[in-house]
Amino acid sequence: MPNGTVSVIKIRDILLVTVPSDPDDITVSELQEQVLYAMERHSAKGLILDISTVETVDSFFARTISETVKMVALMGGLSVLSGMRACVAVTTTQLGLTFEQTLTALDVDRAMDMLSVAMDDKGDSA
Amino acid sequence: MNTLCQGEMLIDTENDIVMARxxxxxxxxxxxxxxxDVTRIVTAASELTRNIYVYAGSGIMRWHSINDSNVGLELVFEDKGPGIIDVKLAMEPGYSTGKGLGMGLPGTKRLMDEMDVLSEIGKGTTIRIRKWLRQ
Incomplete structure (x- = not known):
């Protein structure tokens, strides 16, 4: 995937967003808006942010991702951050980034499972 | 072998942060x-070049390998920006004068083995970070 290209795919009620490996700040900011409008357009209930190719997560990237998760929640959507690489997990934690209140999964498969379960539960109680 | 690798680049636009990484x-x-360690060093460089871009507008990043008794990499970030009013305070987690999280400087220090901050109000800031190669 060319750098700077954010892929947004809709699968049933879920949006799968693949973050490019080394995005610049503008791409990261645009990703946030792109995701929110796609949630609205597709009436999506869930979001998977796949960062499995991302090699550097700095404080700007982390803040934008955390914000996006909160914004999606305001729109009634549930987000899962998937595929964080080991070296990135070590680095973001030591940098002091917590990703509080963000659901995470090892890969997209498990993120899909998590969202399916959560969305079914919601459906039952309604 | 003393100059195994070195270089410098101007940090002037947002895209220079990507190029620096x-x-x-x-x-x-x-x-x-x-x-x-590569991820730690690259993330530290990303934080410090963004600081240059956000707070000083422009500056320079230099890097060179250290090849004495210890082998390592040193990065220097230099700008002629407003300077840091209280370096000690800026090194405290959660402190920020800008739109950041206040993670940049203390976080960067945790990622690296050594970090020196020299700053003078109205003159600029020079930050030197080092990572040693363990063998």
Whole structure:
């Protein structure tokens, strides 16, 4: 995937967003808006942010991702951050980034499972 | 062997942050750092070049390998920006004058082995960070 290209795919009620490996700040900011409008357009209930190719997560990237998760929640959507690489997990934690209140999964498969379960539960109680 | 790798680049636009990450990654990989240390060093460079861009507008990043009794990589970030009013305070987690999280400087220090901050109000800031290659 060319750098700077954010892929947004809709699968049933879920949006799968693949973050490019080394995005610049503008791409990261645009990703946030792109995701929110796609949630609205597709009436999506869930979001998977796949960062499995991302090699550097700095404080700007982390803040934008955390914000996006909160914004999606305001729109009634549930987000899962998937595929964080080991070296990135070590680095973001030591940098002091917590990703509080963000659901995470090892890969997209498990993120899909998590969202399916959560969305079914919601459906039952309604 | 004393100049195994070195370079410098101007940090002037947002895209220079991406270019800085690429250059630093290449240097760290060339020196033989493992994937986790490479990620630490690149992330530190990303934080400090963004600081230059956000707070000073422009500046310079230099890097060179250290090849004495210890092998390592040193990065220097220099700007002629407003300077840091209280360096000690800026090194405290959670402190920020800008739109950041206040993670940049203390976080960067945790990622690296050594970090020196020299700053003078109205003159600018020079930050030197080092990572040693463990063998």
């Amino acid at each position: 690429k250059s630093v990654r290449e240097a760290a990989v060339t020196l033989g750092f493992g994937v986790t």
